[in-house]
Amino acid sequence: MRTLAQVTAEPVSRQERKQRTRQALLDAALELLAERAFANLSLREVTKRAGIVPTAFYRHFASMDELGVALVEESMRTLRRMIRSARSNPRTYTHIIRASVRTLHEHVRAHEDHFRFLTRERYSGSGPVQRAIAIELKLFSSDLAVDLARFEHLREWNTDDLHMMADLIVTAMLSTVVELIEARPRDEETDALIVKTAEKRLRLIFLGVPNWRVVR
Amino acid sequence: MRTLAQVTAEPVSRQERKQRTRQALLDAALELLAERAFANLSLREVTKRAGIVPTAFYRHFASMDELGVALVEESMRTLRRMIRSARSNPRTYTHIIRASVRTLHEHVRAHEDHFRFLTRERYSGSGPVQRAIAIELKLFSSDLAVDLARFEHLREWNTDDLHMMADLIVTAMLSTVVELIEARPRDEETDALIVKTAEKRLRLIFLGVPNWRVVR
């Protein structure tokens, strides 16, 4: 029996086929992760849902940890797409804060599974997975710090303080992500409330900037 | 063989004895949680480390989830002790921010296991555990909101905004907890840096307050 291969009947190249089942594994894992944590997610379950036999797993990943890291990469691609989007059209809205929160909202709703995975495994999760997330998040924070340096009062801030502020913003945004994912009931009203609160948080942070004493 | 009972030889009441092994189970779990997540932590491992046979587990908890919830309660007692401490001696230091961050630092270092458990299982973790943490954290945040209302400009803020600010502070503090727990290398210098950054974060937030437009 060759379930997956037979159903997807069209003649395709070997590596294309491989890539396809690899993706099936990632998708299967992501679906299962909607209810469970990555930690108690077995290799057998994932392969079963992906439609292959357990042993075939090793043709794609050396271990579940490796699958986890691949999942981080995939999720991070989603995150980066979001960030680029937030950077490119800030002119569309009057306020940058509103624009950023809105793009966050859109992207989280469009890729809940990725964001759920990232926020859940950020602190729990296996060593490699946790590290991969931390690295990417730090990178993101650093980029944000550079962006911040172009603003009015922030031009004269030193690097440490800019990073401090960027970290705070990222932290606030991530807590918004969690709120959106865990939101109940799931309607526009709840979403609107979360978005509004997120905007307020950022506004409060930015309002502190003019009062910051640079020198120390 | 009755390992635990025999070693702790003194004649004690039955319920006292029960309470003792119950605590042994909680301690054993907490020790194991230093390296692994609660999700992949087996009943058998915990009982083994606690020095009792697997089946005896059920004399104390109906399931691992229940053990988890008990662990949340224990950890939360630690958290509450910290908060009371932070509230009681703010006069000792000139600034409230510095005082709060310092008590946080002290308590995290004194009870790393509890704080590690809370921060790790906050977003991953089984349903009941996650809910228990969320409830307690929300309670804490509400208390903080009440406290905030006594400050200069914050007196005239509405409840929603006060809660927004309290949540932001709690979020910032929790990220500080994670930084402390994950700190490497583990020396006073690193700790001092983390503490200083935490103080800056809070300062930035508070500096925004005077510029906040109350009405909306």
Next chain:
DNA sequence: AGTTCCAGTGAACAGCTGTACACTAAACAG
């Protein structure tokens, strides 16, 4: 056309998991 490569198969394994069950012995109540 013949050969190599390799993604996926299926059986088998040792080890661990949670839980049911009948038990013992010591603390307890009368």
Next chain:
DNA sequence: CTGTTTAGTGTACAGCTGTTCACTGGAACT
């Protein structure tokens, strides 16, 4: 002193786990 209660024991079992190994059939290369 007698009978009851109960925390902890030991055996047992079915089910799941990751990983091994020899295998197959079709795409890819020569």
